[in-house]
Amino acid sequence: MSAPITRGQGALHAQLRARLAEQAARLPAGAALPGERQLCELHGVSRVTVREAVGQLVADGVLVRVPGAGTFVAERPARSRLHLASFAEDMRRLGLRPSTVVLEVALTDPPDNTREALVLAPDAQAWHVRRLRLADSEPMSVDDGWYAADVAPDLGDHDLTGSVYTLLGDVYGAVVDRAEQSVRASEADPPTAQLLGLAPGRAVLAFDRVARSGGRPVEHTRSVYRGDRYEVAMSLELGRG
Amino acid sequence: MSAPITRGQGALHAQLRARLAEQAARLPAGAALPGERQLCELHGVSRVTVREAVGQLVADGVLVRVPGAGTFVAERPARSRLHLASFAEDMRRLGLRPSTVVLEVALTDPPDNTREALVLAPDAQAWHVRRLRLADSEPMSVDDGWYAADVAPDLGDHDLTGSVYTLLGDVYGAVVDRAEQSVRASEADPPTAQLLGLAPGRAVLAFDRVARSGGRPVEHTRSVYRGDRYEVAMSLELGRG
DNA sequence: CTGCTTCACTGGTCATGACCGGTCGGACCA
DNA sequence: TGGTCCGACCGGTCATGACCAGTGAAGCAG
Structure with a gap:
């Protein structure tokens, strides 16, 4: 997972977003990402930050959120x-x-x-x-x-x-x-x-x-x-x- | 300003969004909206909610945020x-x-x-x-x-x-x-x-x-x-x- | 009057904590 | 074996509180 997310290298959600985008690109379409709360612990940030990062990737069509189930890599035939x-x-x-x-x-x-x-x-x-x-x-x-x-x-x-x-x-x-x-x-x-x-x-x-x-x-x-x-x-x- | 924003009529940010959209449509382009903290008090909601509502309208091109200055009604159309x-x-x-x-x-x-x-x-x-x-x-x-x-x-x-x-x-x-x-x-x-x-x-x-x-x-x-x-x-x- | 500093205020960001309703799988009962 | 129920877990929403950097006008010094 390379370097941890730290303050001072730009906004935390921007760093996390880049990290998640890389991760998603290596995963097959439809694969599940860790839950938002789990991502908080993994990267040492709050849920506000995780939601901001994930939200941007969802807006870009990279990820898909399914309430009650999880967050997944978007299908892109x-x-x-x-x-x-x-x-x-x-x-x-x-x-x-x-x-x-x-x-x-x-x-x-x-x-x-x-x-x-x-x-x-x-x-x-x-x-x-x-x-x-x-x-x-x-x-x-x-x-x-x-x-x-x-x-x-x-x-x-x-x-x-x-x-x-x-x-x-x-x-x-x-x-x-x-x-x-x-x-x-x-x-x-x-x-x-x-x-x-x-x-x-x-x-x-x-x-x-x-x-x-x-x-x-x-x-x-x-x-x-x-x-x-x-x-x-x-x-x-x-x-x- | 009509009815206040209440729980149970759908998400608070959705209600506020509709309220702000109406308000913005009646204002001339370039007009300033109340600050986010002021909107919190006006509608009795938290800043999370205000930012969500305003954020959606910004994404739709209705409003424009200027850091340090305020939020304004976007230029037509x-x-x-x-x-x-x-x-x-x-x-x-x-x-x-x-x-x-x-x-x-x-x-x-x-x-x-x-x-x-x-x-x-x-x-x-x-x-x-x-x-x-x-x-x-x-x-x-x-x-x-x-x-x-x-x-x-x-x-x-x-x-x-x-x-x-x-x-x-x-x-x-x-x-x-x-x-x-x-x-x-x-x-x-x-x-x-x-x-x-x-x-x-x-x-x-x-x-x-x-x-x-x-x-x-x-x-x-x-x-x-x-x-x-x-x-x-x-x-x-x-x-x- | 000009130029600079100061400061109140703005949006941007982030942490913490909470509750809701939906999903899903496993345990349990028929 | 099959269907039902339940609880862990998920994302969605919201409140509170905090600090930052940038803006812009008021006020002070020259």
């Missing part, structure tokens, strides 16, 4: 659930040929909401990568991504026509394993419309995403997809979505 | 977390008052894609229910639903201002437990725009959903939400390895 995929993977899944035009790469002061999303210091800078994404040589989306400079110090020196997630994982050791995103419909502003080959005001699907690596936010992206070329598919289930 | 729920339930979670105007109920020949989605015989008819959905008396969406006639033979005889899912479960024993949907951005056509109180061509979020009960498709819905009032949030995960 290879069904078509929402999954984390790069633009290229996504396009290839749709049978389209992906390509990318890098419009801008710069180390700049990020906007306030990005600063908040990435939990950056007030004076910290971040890499800003603006890219036009094409599918079968036709514009599909415009991505504005911001990356914390302390996670990816020399991001601008790398080839950014491919997957930044791969770069983050292979070069900087920050594998993106989780993301939260919101989706809304809005109208294309003139510059974006021109890039996408649309008339201004046409409907676009706007994604706002925060990608995390081990709980730490590493990327904040705003992607604007052409409404006439793209849609998101998802499945919903009773109980947990 | 209503953000719904991805889950299988009726319109009314969804809106109430966000602190909005749902209502419904039934525009059309008829047993008709469904369009081909609906026939396919519901796996209907070539000559089978289906109930068509068209409804305008309001939140706080303002248009939110227009729903076009088709229901297999052999699953719900006399659907048209029932009150359709409420949840059809509840009807399907309680009256016909077909509990909806799974659904697949796709989401895209498009432009409001003139009749839909008029119903939604939008100018024609404004962006809308269009859902195309097939709901299932025990594997059998029972509903095919196309819902068009106002792009300026609604958005969906979801989390993405890497597959287990």
Whole structure:
């Protein structure tokens, strides 16, 4: 079980969460975890902390709680659930040929909401990568991504026509394993419309995403997809979505 | 502030959550809520309960917590977390008052894609229910639903201002437990725009959903939400390895 | 008036202890 | 052998009390 959980290495529930995530990954789906009270004794923390850690993993779909029975590793058959995929993977899944035009790469002061999303210091800078994404040589989306400079110090020196997630994982050791995103419909502003080959005001699907690596936010992206070329598919289930 | 929070009316945090959601919906965006300790005294509950209630509303995008400063009403629009729920339930979670105007109920020949989605015989008819959905008396969406006639033979005889899912479960024993949907951005056509109180061509979020009960498709819905009032949030995960 | 310090207050975190209702397996009885 | 009952154990909920770091405004010093 390696090092014990101690104060000073970040929040206790964050440490425990990482510990439990590792453990769950090595267990087969459906396997039972120790009871919450037992985890308290095992790691020397209170039940508040255990519940916080387990609760986060349940929210992520890694664990499943069953009242009266216990906590279990979530079943995850290879069904078509929402999954984390790069633009290229996504396009290839749709049978389209992906390509990318890098419009801008710069180390700049990020906007306030990005600063908040990435939990950056007030004076910290971040890499800003603006890219036009094409599918079968036709514009599909415009991505504005911001990356914390302390996670990816020399991001601008790398080839950014491919997957930044791969770069983050292979070069900087920050594998993106989780993301939260919101989706809304809005109208294309003139510059974006021109890039996408649309008339201004046409409907676009706007994604706002925060990608995390081990709980730490590493990327904040705003992607604007052409409404006439793209849609998101998802499945919903009773109980947990 | 109405009735106080009491034991026995469901979990205390659930009651408080509903109370706070209503309160937040009536406040302007950015307005500050009472501090957590103050809410404890106001409602006679412990801080554990307050934090649970507020935490849920933060997850739903209704409130925003700022460490050191306070808790505030989030900027528009209503953000719904991805889950299988009726319109009314969804809106109430966000602190909005749902209502419904039934525009059309008829047993008709469904369009081909609906026939396919519901796996209907070539000559089978289906109930068509068209409804305008309001939140706080303002248009939110227009729903076009088709229901297999052999699953719900006399659907048209029932009150359709409420949840059809509840009807399907309680009256016909077909509990909806799974659904697949796709989401895209498009432009409001003139009749839909008029119903939604939008100018024609404004962006809308269009859902195309097939709901299932025990594997059998029972509903095919196309819902068009106002792009300026609604958005969906979801989390993405890497597959287990 | 400006700049700095101080301090009340906020949410974030954590420990301890308690009770509830549901689950499940083993003991016990028919 | 089979069915029933019961108790250990589970997660869900809630109260109380505590300390921390960050915020922001009031107040003081220059």
